[in-house]
Amino acid sequence: MQFMATVTTTHPGTSxxxxxxxxxxxxxxxxxxPGERLRAEALAERFGTSRTPVREALMLLEGDGLVGIEPxxxxxxxxxxxxxxxxxxxxxxxxxxxxxxxxAARITPDDLAALEATCDRxxxxxxxxxxxxxxxxxxxxxxxxxxxxxxxxxxxxAALRTVAGIPRPFKTVFWNDASERARSLAAHREIIAGxxxxxxxxxxxxxxxxxxxxxxxxxxxxxxxx
Amino acid sequence: MQFMATVTTTHPGTSxxxxxxxxxxxxxxxxxxPGERLRAEALAERFGTSRTPVREALMLLEGDGLVGIEPxxxxxxxxxxxxxxxxxxxxxxxxxxxxxxxxAARITPDDLAALEATCDRxxxxxxxxxxxxxxxxxxxxxxxxxxxxxxxxxxxxAALRTVAGIPRPFKTVFWNDASERARSLAAHREIIAGxxxxxxxxxxxxxxxxxxxxxxxxxxxxxxxx
DNA sequence: TTGCGGTCGTTTGCATGCAAAAGGACGCGC
DNA sequence: GCGCGTCCTTTTGCATGCAAACGACCGCAA
Numbered sequence: 001m002q003f004m005a006t007v008t009t010t011h012p013g014t015s016x017x018x019x020x021x022x023x024x025x026x027x028x029x030x031x032x033x034p035g036e037r038l039r040a041e042a043l044a045e046r047f048g049t050s051r052t053p054v055r056e057a058l059m060l061l062e063g064d065g066l067v068g069i070e071p072x073x074x075x076x077x078x079x080x081x082x083x084x085x086x087x088x089x090x091x092x093x094x095x096x097x098x099x100x101x102x103x104a105a106r107i108t109p110d111d112l113a114a115l116e117a118t119c120d121r122x123x124x125x126x127x128x129x130x131x132x133x134x135x136x137x138x139x140x141x142x143x144x145x146x147x148x149x150x151x152x153x154x155x156x157x158a159a160l161r162t163v164a165g166i167p168r169p170f171k172t173v174f175w176n177d178a179s180e181r182a183r184s185l186a187a188h189r190e191i192i193a194g195x196x197x198x199x200x201x202x203x204x205x206x207x208x209x210x211x212x213x214x215x216x217x218x219x220x221x222x223x224x225x226x
Numbered sequence: 227m228q229f230m231a232t233v234t235t236t237h238p239g240t241s242x243x244x245x246x247x248x249x250x251x252x253x254x255x256x257x258x259x260p261g262e263r264l265r266a267e268a269l270a271e272r273f274g275t276s277r278t279p280v281r282e283a284l285m286l287l288e289g290d291g292l293v294g295i296e297p298x299x300x301x302x303x304x305x306x307x308x309x310x311x312x313x314x315x316x317x318x319x320x321x322x323x324x325x326x327x328x329x330a331a332r333i334t335p336d337d338l339a340a341l342e343a344t345c346d347r348x349x350x351x352x353x354x355x356x357x358x359x360x361x362x363x364x365x366x367x368x369x370x371x372x373x374x375x376x377x378x379x380x381x382x383x384a385a386l387r388t389v390a391g392i393p394r395p396f397k398t399v400f401w402n403d404a405s406e407r408a409r410s411l412a413a414h415r416e417i418i419a420g421x422x423x424x425x426x427x428x429x430x431x432x433x434x435x436x437x438x439x440x441x442x443x444x445x446x447x448x449x450x451x452x
Numbered sequence: 453t454t455g456c457g458g459t460c461g462t463t464t465g466c467a468t469g470c471a472a473a474a475g476g477a478c479g480c481g482c
Numbered sequence: 483g484c485g486c487g488t489c490c491t492t493t494t495g496c497a498t499g500c501a502a503a504c505g506a507c508c509g510c511a512a
Contacts, residue, residue: 013297014297014298014465014466015465015466016285016465016466017297039492039493039494040493040494041492041493041494044467049466049467050466050467050468051467051468051494051495052278052465052466052467052468053465053466053467055282055494055495056281056282056285059242059282059285059286060285060289063286063289063384065381065384071239071240071243071494071495072240072472072473072474072493072494072495073473073474073475073493073494074474074493074494084380084381087379087380087381087382088381090379090381090382091321091324091379091381091382091385094320094321094324095317095320095321095385098317098320153313153316153317154310154313155291155310155313155314155316155317155388155389156313156316156317158289158291158388158389159317159321159385159386159388159389160385161388162381162384162385162387162388163381163384163385240495240496241495241496242495242496265462265463265464266463266464267462267463267464270497275496275497276496276497276498277464277465277497277498278495278496278497278498279495279496279497281464281465297464297465298463298464298465298502298503298504299463299464299503299504299505300463300464300504
């Protein structure tokens, strides 16, 4: 399949990175369902490469907890049961709280302004259209990304990657819920206040609360789903 | 190089796993020095495989923070400057403290006994022979491994992998220091007490203290090294 | 001497071939 | 009818070929 004809003004970097990013996005978007088998050949064709980089990307995604690989059996999209999700969010709570705590001592006015901007942006989004929900999810991710970057801890960022990705359907139920939206927005402003005050404790506590609230909502929803 | 002659009663599993484990051990043992280049061909020859599994193992080790890979430039053993080490230990402190906290609610008498056993074993080791230090390092790792396993959180375990590995020379200076040994042993017993009491707070605090003490010692030593 | 450009060897990244394992279909015996 | 063994297909895991990137080396000019 060496005639890849400059598929889509391809990203920079190597093939593995490209497949990793795109496949990750595809899994998170829900395009591949939990439990679905990920065959190397098919993915290679899809991404216009060979099986080698696909295989490598799959190994990286396994490290991110998005894909399960069993030797000689292949890769599948991991499924998230309530216990899994709760576990994941609890680790996220610990790590993101710590990130916020570190950020409180280092954050710049620019970053604070950017954080405020995400809140304003979220506030301006009303309704439940797919576009609205998309924007909210993206905005939320921006917020967390800024805080984590502001913490300035490479190891913390690396650790967070192991709990960063969950398929979008889960997020969608969250951001479709009006009261959760309001609660998140309030929490974000609370976190910003802590960061602005340079208060490690406030930033940490507010973040922990925020993430654990999300955990509770999601596990609750999943429980009543079945 | 397909005549690999059953190199060393090879581990089970795939070639990648084997290379990953062995190379990881080699790096941690200090056999490859920080900054040293890791050429795929040479490693393939050493491990009796081809470059493909080696390349994949290197990517996994990059995820563990032990190896740095730059596209088209190759892999190197990561070097640990004082800031790196401090960062790593701070994340470890957060995660291991949390693990101990979780473990306090779930640990079994068997695990408690195993933890006690590691302390007794450590206590019986005196002197500074290489063998003694080896044993202390292994014993210490056993202790932490048991606690983490007892936490029963797969995501926490996964996150900890990103901060688990540091080359042995660093550990050696630590375990050669008599007062650090004593302090570690006392801390371990403190943690056990917290776990036995089922006290999340005690187990957490003791663990955080323990890991941060190690951080301080190491950064201190590194500072005066230069 | 120092800086720059061209050349060549080395090493990576990717595509592909191939052996072997896993899973399923089929048929046989019970 | 059901279990079991065998054959066949699919898919993985690994080895290897090859193009392209990197960087070291060398010569030349300022």
